[in-house]
Structures are given as structure tokens and as C-alpha cells.
Amino acid sequence: MTESSGLSIIGAGRGKPGGKCFRAFDPTANAAYGVEFHSASSSDIEHATTLAAAAAPAFARSAGAQRVILLESIANHIETALPSLIEIIPRETGLPEARVRNETARTCLQLRLFASVLRDGDWLDARIDHGDAARSPPKPDLRSMHRALGPVAVFGASNFPLAFSVAGGDTASALAAGCPVIVKAHPAHPGTSEIIGLAIQTAIRECGLDAGIFSLLFDAEHSVGTALVKHPVIQAVGFTGSQRGGRALLALAAQRKQPIPVYAEMGSVNPVFILPGALAARAETITDGLHASVMLACGQFCTSPGLLFAADGAGYDDMRARLKSLFAESNTATMLTPGIAEAYRHGIKALAQHPGVDVLAQRDSSGSQGGPALLETDAATLLAHPELAEEVFGPSTVLVRAESVAQLTKLAEHLDGQLTATVHAEVDELGNYATLLDVLQSRAGRVLFGGFPTGVEVNHAMIHGGPWPASSDSRSTSVGSAAILRWVRPVALQNFPDALLPPELQEKNPLRLRRLVDGKFSDVSIS
Amino acid sequence: MTESSGLSIIGAGRGKPGGKCFRAFDPTANAAYGVEFHSASSSDIEHATTLAAAAAPAFARSAGAQRVILLESIANHIETALPSLIEIIPRETGLPEARVRNETARTCLQLRLFASVLRDGDWLDARIDHGDAARSPPKPDLRSMHRALGPVAVFGASNFPLAFSVAGGDTASALAAGCPVIVKAHPAHPGTSEIIGLAIQTAIRECGLDAGIFSLLFDAEHSVGTALVKHPVIQAVGFTGSQRGGRALLALAAQRKQPIPVYAEMGSVNPVFILPGALAARAETITDGLHASVMLACGQFCTSPGLLFAADGAGYDDMRARLKSLFAESNTATMLTPGIAEAYRHGIKALAQHPGVDVLAQRDSSGSQGGPALLETDAATLLAHPELAEEVFGPSTVLVRAESVAQLTKLAEHLDGQLTATVHAEVDELGNYATLLDVLQSRAGRVLFGGFPTGVEVNHAMIHGGPWPASSDSRSTSVGSAAILRWVRPVALQNFPDALLPPELQEKNPLRLRRLVDGKFSDVSIS
CATH class of the missing domain: 3.40.605.10 (Aldehyde Dehydrogenase; Chain A, domain 1)
Incomplete structure (x- = not known):
């Protein structure tokens, strides 16, 4: 070195x-x-x-x-x-x-x-x-x-x-x-x-x-x-x-x-919506995957799932019980800095002190350590207290009990802008929530059908951004x-002699670029 | 009606x-x-x-x-x-x-x-x-x-x-x-x-x-x-x-x-740079064209040329004399509103009262009428008083006498953002001003080689915008x-079943769009 x-x-x-x-x-x-x-x-x-x-x-x-x-x-x-x-x-x-x-x-x-x-x-x-x-x-x-x-x-x-x-x-x-x-x-x-x-x-x-x-x-x-x-x-x-x-x-x-x-x-809270059909079909896979996604890097990812929405019922209670035991058994882990760990503890404390929020599992921590935490609230409380939907950076998530599946779309409509939003559903049950996927596309830069939001693939189709406040410029x-x-602006050159044009715009297309020529795409030399 | x-x-x-x-x-x-x-x-x-x-x-x-x-x-x-x-x-x-x-x-x-x-x-x-x-x-x-x-x-x-x-x-x-x-x-x-x-x-x-x-x-x-x-x-x-x-x-x-x-x-002042070779080759065409461009629609175009730069010398004096007579012979014309005409008169008056500015020609006007005006200053005055380079909306322009051709690039560097910038030059004289065209591309949304900035073609390659203060967002x-x-943002869909995708993204490409598939452009159906 x-x-x-x-x-x-x-x-x-x-x-x-x-x-x-x-x-x-x-x-x-x-x-x-x-x-x-x-x-x-x-x-x-x-x-x-x-x-x-x-x-x-x-x-x-x-x-x-x-x-x-x-x-x-x-x-x-x-x-x-x-x-x-x-x-x-x-x-x-x-x-x-x-x-x-x-x-x-x-x-x-x-x-x-x-x-x-x-x-x-x-x-x-x-x-x-x-x-x-x-x-x-x-x-x-x-x-x-x-x-x-x-x-x-x-x-x-x-x-x-x-x-x-x-x-x-x-x-x-x-x-x-x-x-x-x-x-x-x-x-x-x-x-x-x-x-x-x-x-x-x-x-x-x-x-x-x-x-x-x-x-x-x-x-x-x-x-x-x-x-x-x-x-x-x-x-x-x-x-x-x-x-x-x-x-x-x-x-x-x-x-x-x-x-x-x-x-x-x-950053963002990356809401996850779990519909009853998916819960009935694969509750353990979803629950274990969500827990693992929250725990990744001690919750220190922008895409960590911080809000889990599901409708009240037997499936909900089973998921809740399994998540509770997973979080209770999870270890504390070292966070990036003592300041981040302290801010995390502060965020969890504020949530926990809220009268409409229950702490289902919480591991104590100090110094640079972060202790996993699972909290729970209900839809009415969340709708009345939007601050509960703000990001807490660290290994925690908030489970939200909706009164009914019909309420899930309403909850989606109340979300701020997000980097990601995830839906776990059976394809054939989505007919009942026709607008849910569309509402989420209006709220997030990336919408997942199944899976977990952590893990941001680096390729051509990835969008990591989203409406305010997930990012300051959702167009990017x-x-x-x-x-x-993000770092460019267009410039037009009018009636330039070919020799004064940059090669990218010269008539003979020396760089063999794909160009929009007189309204049609072309990657061959013009003359 | x-x-x-x-x-x-x-x-x-x-x-x-x-x-x-x-x-x-x-x-x-x-x-x-x-x-x-x-x-x-x-x-x-x-x-x-x-x-x-x-x-x-x-x-x-x-x-x-x-x-x-x-x-x-x-x-x-x-x-x-x-x-x-x-x-x-x-x-x-x-x-x-x-x-x-x-x-x-x-x-x-x-x-x-x-x-x-x-x-x-x-x-x-x-x-x-x-x-x-x-x-x-x-x-x-x-x-x-x-x-x-x-x-x-x-x-x-x-x-x-x-x-x-x-x-x-x-x-x-x-x-x-x-x-x-x-x-x-x-x-x-x-x-x-x-x-x-x-x-x-x-x-x-x-x-x-x-x-x-x-x-x-x-x-x-x-x-x-x-x-x-x-x-x-x-x-x-x-x-x-x-x-x-x-x-x-x-x-x-x-x-x-x-x-x-x-x-x-x-809006913008749309500077025009006239190099000596072009002036020697076709002074009348350039001068008459600039005058006509200023007069179009009584100067009420965002792209009206409001600053004309040329280097001192015989060619400059001839151009000045011709412009002066053209402006002196031009008629007043009806502007869009009395308020716009009044603001125009106010702008011309402020320029005319500046100690470093001469009025070469000016037609009186009142009410909704706008009287053409030609003003002149020198490079040192313009560099010391950037307010002289601000747009006056109406049928006027300011001729700027540069000390030398070498000073023209320096003047370009001092310009604010512009919708357009124009250079009149012979191709073989541009070797002496290698960076002028590049500097103008850093200052404007559209750079013209010859011609006049008014007349905004509506097509694919047109850019009507430019760095601040020509526009608030030069990226568009x-x-x-x-x-x-300007009106869209990207959204990514992850692991969506084909039936839930919009047709634009479905595997069979029912709309026959050109799409970037696994890094390569394709406009054929995938499966």
C-alpha cells in the first residue's frame, strides 16, 4: 500500500x-x-x-x-x-x-x-x-x-x-x-x-x-x-x-x-405489499426473504424494505409470528459508524414510543452495533401519522396491518416517492387490485413483482431513483x-461545414454511430 | 366563430x-x-x-x-x-x-x-x-x-x-x-x-x-x-x-x-460573430440579413440577434455604415402590446444613456409602436458592463467593436448562456479562432455557421434552449x-409476469418498438 x-x-x-x-x-x-x-x-x-x-x-x-x-x-x-x-x-x-x-x-x-x-x-x-x-x-x-x-x-x-x-x-x-x-x-x-x-x-x-x-x-x-x-x-x-x-x-x-x-x-422505505394469495402459497419464502433482505449489510442499503403491508387475517398472523421469531433470533451487527448506529437507535426509539406502534422484537445494542428490530402498526395509525413511513436507516422494518385487501391500494396512494416498491401476489389475484401496480409505478422508480428490493443490478434497464423525496430528480x-x-445537455449545430463538425455528426459517419437521420435510425455512412 | x-x-x-x-x-x-x-x-x-x-x-x-x-x-x-x-x-x-x-x-x-x-x-x-x-x-x-x-x-x-x-x-x-x-x-x-x-x-x-x-x-x-x-x-x-x-x-x-x-x-441576446474573411467576402449579404433578422416580427422573437461582434478595421466601418443606414430607413411597427412597446423604449433609453454606448440610428415611437434602433459600444465597455449584454425585446441590436479578431474569443467566453450563437466566417480563416466555435457550443443551445438565428425549424435535431439564463434547464x-x-421519468419493472407488463415491454414486442434488449438494439419480436 x-x-x-x-x-x-x-x-x-x-x-x-x-x-x-x-x-x-x-x-x-x-x-x-x-x-x-x-x-x-x-x-x-x-x-x-x-x-x-x-x-x-x-x-x-x-x-x-x-x-x-x-x-x-x-x-x-x-x-x-x-x-x-x-x-x-x-x-x-x-x-x-x-x-x-x-x-x-x-x-x-x-x-x-x-x-x-x-x-x-x-x-x-x-x-x-x-x-x-x-x-x-x-x-x-x-x-x-x-x-x-x-x-x-x-x-x-x-x-x-x-x-x-x-x-x-x-x-x-x-x-x-x-x-x-x-x-x-x-x-x-x-x-x-x-x-x-x-x-x-x-x-x-x-x-x-x-x-x-x-x-x-x-x-x-x-x-x-x-x-x-x-x-x-x-x-x-x-x-x-x-x-x-x-x-x-x-x-x-x-x-x-x-x-x-x-x-x-x-433513500426510501421501499414498501412491500403482500397479497393474500401469495401469503397462502409461500408465506415462509416471503417471510424469510424479507427478513434476510432487511438484515443485509445491517440494513444499511437504500433499498432495504422498511414497510411491509398485508391484510389482517390468518395469513397475516402467521407471517407476523414467523417474522417476530426471526428478528428475535437475529444478532446485532457492526454498523458503518457510531453516528449511524446512534441515529438508528434514535429512530427505533421514536417509533417504539409512538402510541400506535408495537415493538414485536428488538435486540439491544450500543456503540457501533445495530440491533435488529421489528415493529408493527395498523393502517389507520400509519395514515394518520405519515412520519411512521419515514426511513430508519438500519436493520429494522415496520409491519403494517391493513383492515382489508381493498385498503392496500389506498395505503399505496398515500406513499411518498420511493426508490422501489414490491408486490408479492399470485397473478390471478391481481385482477382484484387492478390499480395497485399502476399506483406503485406512479410512486417508485422500480417496481418488483415478487423478490426483494435489495440487490441493485447494474445494467441498462435498471432505474435507481424515484419521485421526491426518494430522489431530487426523478427524471434520472x-x-x-x-x-x-444526467451530465449532458443537447447542442444543435446549424449549417456547419462538414469539416467543422465533430466526427459524431459528420456526413460520412466515421464512428459508425446509430443516428436519427431525417427521422429514421441509421447506423450506416450517409455518403 | x-x-x-x-x-x-x-x-x-x-x-x-x-x-x-x-x-x-x-x-x-x-x-x-x-x-x-x-x-x-x-x-x-x-x-x-x-x-x-x-x-x-x-x-x-x-x-x-x-x-x-x-x-x-x-x-x-x-x-x-x-x-x-x-x-x-x-x-x-x-x-x-x-x-x-x-x-x-x-x-x-x-x-x-x-x-x-x-x-x-x-x-x-x-x-x-x-x-x-x-x-x-x-x-x-x-x-x-x-x-x-x-x-x-x-x-x-x-x-x-x-x-x-x-x-x-x-x-x-x-x-x-x-x-x-x-x-x-x-x-x-x-x-x-x-x-x-x-x-x-x-x-x-x-x-x-x-x-x-x-x-x-x-x-x-x-x-x-x-x-x-x-x-x-x-x-x-x-x-x-x-x-x-x-x-x-x-x-x-x-x-x-x-x-x-x-x-x-x-430569451437571449443571440450573439453574432462576424470574422474578417466573411466580412470581406460578403459584407452586404451579412449586413442585410442581420438587419432583416432583427426586424422580423418587430424584433419580438426569442432568437432575435441583439449583439453583433466584429473586429475594428475597414470592413467594420463599412458594415457599420450600411447597418446605420438600414436602421435609419426602417419603419416603426406595431408591437404585441403597449406594455411591450413601453418596455422596449425603456430598454433602449437605458442603453442610450450609458456613457459607453452610441446611438447610431433610432426611430421615435409611441403607444404600441416600436421604433428600430441601432446602438454601438466597444469591447472594453461591454466587458466592464455586462448589463449591456442583456436582452432588449424589440427591433434593436448592439454593434460591438472589438479591438482585434483575437479578442472575439475572449468576448465569447464572457457571454451568459444563450439560445443561439452565430459565426460568420470563411472556413479557412477559422484555424485562427480554433476555440471560438467550441466556446460558443459551451454557451448556447444552437450554434449557427452563417445564416441568422431567427427561424426555428421544427424537427428532430432542433434544440431551442440553452445554459442559464437562456433557459432554466439546459438539458432540454x-x-x-x-x-x-421533458415530461417523463423512467420506471423499471422487475420480474413482472409478461401478462402484467405494458405492451411496450412485453416479450413478443406487439408494438414492434425499437428496444435495447440485453444491450443491443432490436425491433423484432423476442420470442
């Missing part, structure tokens, strides 16, 4: 000491861990943004093929760093080695997915409408394609130290689009962040690209992130975290002279190949 | 009298015109939003083929209303009959363009990633496509009483996407708005669609528009108008509990087929 300097990465160099110092914390050992890290100073921030602004125009018009090499090189360097990651991530996050291996693989898969997106070129949405000089007035030649927005600020998330952090989906998709990236490292895993930041820095150098396209800024608190979002150079923001954090970034962006897109993925996804579209 | 009731159109019915009354104004006759119109009352607004909310889910999942029929029917009814439009629009706006015919044709072309977009189906961005039960963990089946956001508020613009008004591009694209639309009529052409609103109402009834998908609200001032943007039912806003108006809508939207997209197209266009993408 390279010796850590604890300093921010600014283009090809490093930041200067001077900002507030902090250290990582080992939640398993319950003790500080590793070297001291220095928060980026205001001159570090100015340096990083100046470099990003200078690098942005050339990076925006760089060849997609060059960015393919960059993304694949970053993935290769991250794989090379796997031994260091296996050493440091469990110390900084409490996550086990198997998770480090899985998340490294996923992170590299994401980088390579965007490389393949660049190879295909469809993300450019290249369009050509030929002119017609004989028309009156003459019809101009118009060609349009997507263009990078400019420098992007990315906030590392605590719960995925690789896949949603320094080289996570936001960074990978923004670099793919041709946007310089300035990452604000999450203070819970600074050593991990530094390793990945150095891998990116090395890859950029080896590819011969302008070093200004990437910087990594450390921050003990919030001042660096605040300065970044307000900085006029920054043209978009990517964030994964809490609603409080996301709302704060949106408020900062709203103070800017120039509004910019803020893509904040702020933060996972999957469509995530690249 | 149907007798005007002066009442809002609410679904299948009409609003109730009671709101503040107003009348249209004939700017040519300088007198009030037509019947009294009643501003929508708060109960009208509640009625319209309630109907829209109720209609939204079914409209979102309605077949594209059904919306094709709707859009084409609206176009047919508007064409049928042409005699009425030719009678009323010149009275309400001062625009001539030829313009009414052109704009009617354009409005119907827009409606039919979106019908063709629905027939193609590519806007849905349908994606399928098949599952793999053998993988560990099992890979889910994921399918995603765009889905309508929900009810949209559209603000009619004053300067295009048809193409950017009640059945303009915003309404056409939102209805195409499956979003109910509530239009706030522009008070400058209420009679025109009513005719078009009734055409839409009739088309909806004839197509058998829920009448709640469209309402048209009159408003003497701003209270109806304010209430709409703040209303929780509204899920997006479309607006074309002034920066002041656009900023006010953004501020209102920011006060909402749930943020929503606001697409405000707020308000003209052209891509405008439909």
Missing part, C-alpha cells in the same frame, strides 16, 4: 496541510484508525476548481474512445489495489472482506459498463436533419448531440465505500460523459478514498489526459462540500445519502446565481447505463 | 364568473377589443387540478396510438378554426394575416410531429435486460421505459399566440407524453386562447378521452399562474417569456414541499421532437 499523506488530491498533485484534521474510525475496534487527514483548504478548493474549469472544454470534446481507455484503466488500477482495499475497508467501515471483493467487482463493472456505453455511442442521441436550399424559406441543415455539462461535484456515500464513492457510479458516469469530477470524500472512509483517488490520478496520467479532470477533497465536516456546490465552476452535483443532506445541497444550489442540476438520491437514475444522461 | 363566453375551460365544462375581468387590447387601433374575460377563481383552479389528478393515471398508461389520434384531431380542429384565427389574432396581437397562416401551419406541424414521435415509440427508451436464474445470486429480469410525470402547467407566451401558446409546443409535447395539461392563457390574446382551447376540448371529447386532461385558465394578472405552480397536483411547468417571469416561477417552485421541473425559456429543448422528454 502506498504511504498515505492524508492530503487531498488536486489534479496531478496534492493539497496542502492546514485544513481541519480528522481520522477514520474503526467501528469494530471502536477506536480511531489510520493517519490524520487534512480537510481541503479554500486554496485547495480554488486550485481544484480552476484546474477543472481549464480542463473542461477539451475533455468535453475528447474522443469517446479516449474516455473508454480512461475508464478501463481506472478499473484495472482499482483491481490492482484490491489487497490494500481488503486491508483498509473492514477497518474503516466494519464491512467484511467478502463485501469488499463484491463491491470492488461491482465498481469495476460500472466503470466498464460506461466504457461500453461510450463504444456504442447511443448516449449521444446524434440527430441529423438535412437542409433543403430549394424550400422557401431555405431549410437549414441541423445536427444535434449531447455535450458534457462541465465540472461535476460528487459526494461519496458512507454505505458503499467503493460503488457509490470516489470511483462510484456518479464519478464513472460523469467522466464517461466528458465532465471533470471533483469528489468530496466521505469522512468515514478517507483511507479508502485516497487509494481510489490515487488509482484515478494514475490512470489519468497514463492516458495522457489533462490531470485537471479529477480532484479528491477531504472534509472533516461540511464546509468543503458547501463551497463546492456554491462554486460557479461546478455545473452539476451527484449525491447519495440522507434526506437531510440532500435537502441541504438543494438549498445551497438554489442560492446560486446560476441554478444547476442536483442529483440527490436520498444513479445506477445503470442511463446514469450518463 | 363560436360566441365567446369569456370563461375558463375546465375539463368538459367552463369556469364560473367571479374572478377579475379583463379585455384584450388591439395594439393597432390602440383600444380594448372583444368581450370581457373572467380570471379563473380559486374554485376553478381546484376544479381543474382535481380533474387533472383524476385523469392522470389512466392517461399515463393510455396507448400511444390513442394519443396520436388526439394530437391529429387537435391539429385538424385548429385548421378548421383558421378563419376565426385570421379574424381575431391581428386584432389581439397586431400580427398580420400571413403570420397567422404561417403560425397555424407550424402549430399543426408540431402537433403532427409529436404524433409521429408516438408512432415511432423511440421516445419511450424501452429497455429489457433478461434475467438469469442460474446466476448466483439470480439475475432478475428488468424492463424500463418512460412514464408521464403527471399534470403539467403550461404558460402561454405573448409573442407566439399559437405556436408557443395554448396548443403550442409545450402542450403538444406534454399531451404526447401522457400528461394532463392546464394552460394559463396569456392575457394579451384571450380570444385566440379560447378558440384553441375549445378546439382541444372538442378533440378530447371526440376521441373519447377523459376531459380532465385539459383545462384553460384565464388570468388578468399573476395569481392563477402562481396558484398553479404551487399546487401539489402540478408535476412540471412549461413557460416561455421574460427572465423576470421565469425567475418568479422558479422561486415559486422552490417554495414547494416537493420540487418539480420548471422549463422556462427566457422546447422546440423539436426531443421536447417530449
